[in-house]
Amino acid sequence: MASWDPDEMTPEDRRAEIARILAKGLQRLTELPKLGTQAAGSRHLASTPPPACPSVWKEMKDGSLKLTLRVHIERGRSKRLVEGEAAARPEAKSQGKIPRVARLLALAHHLQRMLDRGEVKNRAEIARLRHVTRARVTQIMNLLLLAPDIQEQILSLPPVTSGRDPISERDLRLVLRSVSFPEQRRVWRRLRRDQR
Secondary structure, eight states: OOBOOTTTSOHHHHHHHHHHHHHHHHHHHHHSOBOSOOGGGOOOBOSSOOTTOOOEEEEOTTSOEEEEOOEEEEOSSSOEEEESOOOOOOOOOOOOBOOHHHHHHHHHHHHHHHHHHTSSSSHHHHHHHHTSOHHHHHHHHGGGGSOHHHHHHHHTOOOBOSSSOSSOHHHHHHHHTOOSHHHHHHHHHHHHHHHO
């Protein structure tokens, strides 16, 4: 099996890779058992290829052989052209999605680190890089003004498996109206209680 990345391979390389796989199939063709009889000068091959062989071939009327070879592209860290059928993937159990407010808070921390390290000059540059307005960047960054214990609770919210997120960004804006941590905690507790 050779690596096959369409972005890095030229058309000639792709053709060469497919030819290599076809040659391998033809080699299998010669290795398959032949029937003992040869009627009318034609070759008779085993009626069915071995189960491990994904290639199918027939003798044509003009005496030539036709090879049908199944290939698929395996995706992973790189793409590979592989002989045979694609393996059935087991269905992953849905473990839910992380609540949007938790993702936004994590993004706010990431953007603040970028500012602190000097990777970006200011919030306006962040807005240009993220293709959002400066007002939206401010809304996201304002989540850092929440009391640390509230931030911790937001980041540890359980994944949502069905329905809506338990806390919306709009709910958090009610909490952010107050700059004092004790007042934020009071509004947060009331919000959590009303949510149940």
